[in-house]
């Protein structure tokens with residue numbers, strides 16, 4: 001079966017999962033925007049000896065000649081006056097190893113630069129260490145856009161480093177992997193017995209990506225039947241496993257952005273799955289716990305269906321190989 005991401009318009013009829021007027025429903029607007037995957041950047045600036053930094057996913061390229069980029073800044077940001085008054089800014093594009101940095105710079109900590117390695121850039125803005133790219137910019141222009149200001153920067157210097165980007169989509173952080181259809185598995189046919197080991201070795205890596213892609217596509221379909229989005233499911237699991245967390249703690253535990261966790265909680269509350277507590281500590285209602293347990297049962301049944309007919313010895317060998325691949329790379333299995 002080919003790996004295909006299920007589309008809600010399969011029968012030629014447009015049937016969105018949800019639709020509406022974004023002016024009347026901001027959360028719906030954000031959920032729809034969340035389907036456009038982006039990278040993550042920290043925008044930094046210094047003005048009169050004071051530094052500011054914000055996590056953004058609104059960064060985009062604009063023009064090659066002259067070299068222009070843009071990003072948009074909320075008027076509610078504490079850093080708004082500094083970015084408006086400053087001469088320029090630096091765009092620090094995060095690598096997949098910097099999820100913690102993204103969370104740190106989107107938080108309300110007082111001194112965002114304490115304990116973070118950075119160096120002053122030649123054009124006046126701080127450059128964070130460990131990033132994938134830096135764009136050092138002079139202010140080009142500011143354009144008002146509703147509750148945000150769009151800041152266009154004239155790029156004075158662009159630098160890149162080796163690594164993988166940090167991604168953000170549907171309220172969650174991610175890493176990039178090549179699409180399996182863009183890197184087909186090498187064929188084993190015509191390979192001599194002596195070369196079989198090498199051929200399997202080559203195949204297993206592309207198969208790993210393909211298996212992951214196929215399984216997540218199938219599981220996505222399964223999750224859609226439950227009527228629960230990814231971020232709602234993550235928040236639900238987090239509160240089930242650790243009752244008594246605050247919203248901020250759920251955001252950290254479920255690796256969700258602040259607004260996405262608020263959105264997920266609003267959805268859980270609407271469905272009476274999360275209990276109201278005066279001290280802001282979250283717990284599930286009986287109905288919420290039942291839903292989480294039903295999800296676990298379905299997840300187990302999904303796994304059973306996928307491995308049906310594969311001998312246990314093969315599953316054990318696969319698991320041993322995967323564990324070894326993971327631990328040899330220094331990650332916990």
Ligand SMILES: Cc1cc2nc3c(=O)[nH]c(=O)nc-3n(C[C@H](O)[C@H](O)[C@H](O)COP(=O)(O)O)c2cc1C
Nearest residue numbers: 054055056057058072073074077078079105106257
């Ligand atoms: C993934 C992600 C993307 C964000 N993108 C933006 C953005 O494009 N523009 C913006 O103003 N805030 C964005 N934010 C929120 C800011 O990071 C956050 O409000 C800001 O850092 C608060 O800083 P301040 O009030 O100390 O200035 C984003 C947050 C996250 C987690």
